[in-house]
Amino acid sequence: MLDHNLDFETARQMHTVLVLHFLEGQKQSEIAQKLNLSHSKVNRLIAQGRKLGMIKIHIETPFQRLMERERELVETTSLSTAVVTPTVSGNADTNLQQVGKAAANLILENVRDGDVIAITGGKAVSATVDHLFADRSFNVTVVPLTGGVQGKFYTDVNHLASRMAERLGGKSMLIHAPLFAESKAQRDMLKEMTTVKEVFDLARGADLALTGIGSIEPSGSSYYDLNPVPEADRKMMVGLGVSAEFLAHLILEKGGLANFELNSRLVALAPSEITGCRNVIGVAAGPQKVQPVQAVLNGNYLNSLIVDESTVNAVLEGMGKSQHVA
Known part of the structure; x- marks a missing residue:
């Protein structure tokens, strides 16, 4: 039983x-x-x-409905892997921790000695790092995909890269540059600095890339922890069709990059620059992530997605409606 x-x-x-x-x-x-x-x-x-009686004519699991959602995601998107975790009603932190634990296990199943792992900041990425418990040490190098933002622990990508490397038994290389430059010219100059360029070159060819998927609409969005944005600009972004933040870039509903000034000042790799990574893993949880996940899936930016059940149900329903309209 x-x-x-x-x-x-x-x-x-x-x-x-x-x-x-x-x-x-x-x-x-x-x-x-x-x-x-x-x-x-x-x-x-x-x-x-x-x-537990799981060995019968077929392998039985109490989470069959979640496996079915995973298959549906893979069949209807460009994803090669999906992991759907149970949603605990009314407990956002538990949902986030479950998604983080699932993402950590996916990384541990895929990491190999000699790998480069590139990561962003974010609450879900932080939860993933918290649940990394490897059976052995791995000779890996962990690098940031973006410049740094000091302040809250989950926005400091250098801090998260160092912690991940420590938990896996590898080493980290850090970005000593801010996430937002004061101008596009300054952004270009910072990205050409030897120490920054070296890290970004490694990140472009990373074996595993772990990324959060950010919302830009709720007042509690972590995007506004990265860069305080006036209320008027927030409304303008939504009006322009901005639906998500990915690698700190503002993403439109259909998956393209938004033509918004903030994107031009980012000291970060663009989504198109990580297409050569062996496995780009996105992690997200919560109802505020439904539209962002849809936008990132529309952009075909991910190979793998880890998300909770309620969120993925809404994502699939929304994508089905858009396909029907189209």
């Missing part, structure tokens, strides 16, 4: 291990290497799966 109180991430990992072992016939040592797990942990997951 399945335990419906089973932790989502444990159940998901258990499901993956059981499928690989019993349906695909992989050895436990092969699974351990594939998922970056210890052999003993793979053995424990299989034993626990047996005890």
